[in-house]
Structure formats: C-alpha cells, structure tokens
Amino acid sequence: MTHTNPAATLRAAADMLRALATAASTDTHGRPSATWTVRYCFTAPTGEPRREHGCYLHTEGHVPLLRGSSGSHGRGSRPHLHVQHAEYIAAMDPTVGLALADWLHDEATYLEHLETTDADGLDEPEHALRVARLILGEDHAPARTGERS
Secondary structure (H helix, E strand, O other), X not given: OOOOOHHXXXXXXXXXXXXXXXXXXXXXXXXXXXXXXXXXXXXXXOOOXXXXXXXXXXXXXXXXXXEOOOOXXXXXXXXXXXXXXXXXXXXXXXXXXXXXXXXXXXXXXXXXXXXXXXXXXOOOOHHHHHHHHHHOOOOOOOOOOOOOO
C-alpha cells in the first residue's frame, strides 16, 4: 500500500517495524530474544574474532537464533530461523541499515550546524540519539513495544 501523506507513511512503517520487532522479541517458547549478540566460532590468540570462520547469532539467554545443521546436533535438519526472527531480519535488510545511517548522519550534521550557529532552545534529536546508542551497544534498555499515539 502506497501512502501519499508523509505522516501516514512514517506511521505505517513505524507500525510495521514495531509489530515485527515485538514478534521477534520472544521465541516460540516465550523466552526473551530481543537482544541479539554475535558469538564468533574462532578467535585469534589475541582474542580478536576471526571473521573468516563464521559466527553464531544468539539471544540474550545464549539461545541460538539459527537452528539445525547437517550434523548430528541438528538431527540432520537444514539451518533455519523461527519465522518471527526471519521476518524481522528480512524487514531490517541492509537497505534499511543504509537508510538509518543516512538519517543518523543528517541528524549529526544538523547538530553540528546548531553548535556553530549558537542556536539556543533547540532540543537534541532524542530518538536519533537512542537509535545511535543502541547501534553502538551503549544502551541495552528495552524500548517501548506498545502502540504510540
């Protein structure tokens, strides 16, 4: 569905993203899965990850998001994700990441402009800063998952 009203477009995207993120915040067993971390298969003697060997994606409870394997531990099943995690990952593909990066860059440019013009009384972009801090791993508090007006 195409929205001609910019506010309706923003609201529709926010609603869709919120629904997908809410669904992906628990696994099919009801365990929390909102915070995801990467565990590297191998590390160098220095402790640095060896990215060429792959990694695992885990929830905050160290529950793997990718299940199955061709080996005995996966009982011969192909690697797969729970549907709600796959749908969320697909919605947040690299094009979304690039768009978020553009938005954060524009917000940073705006803030730098405010600093050089000594503009008083203007607020910092609260939401952009929250997103930036989450990306940087500096903020782990769960965001609101309910509807906003």
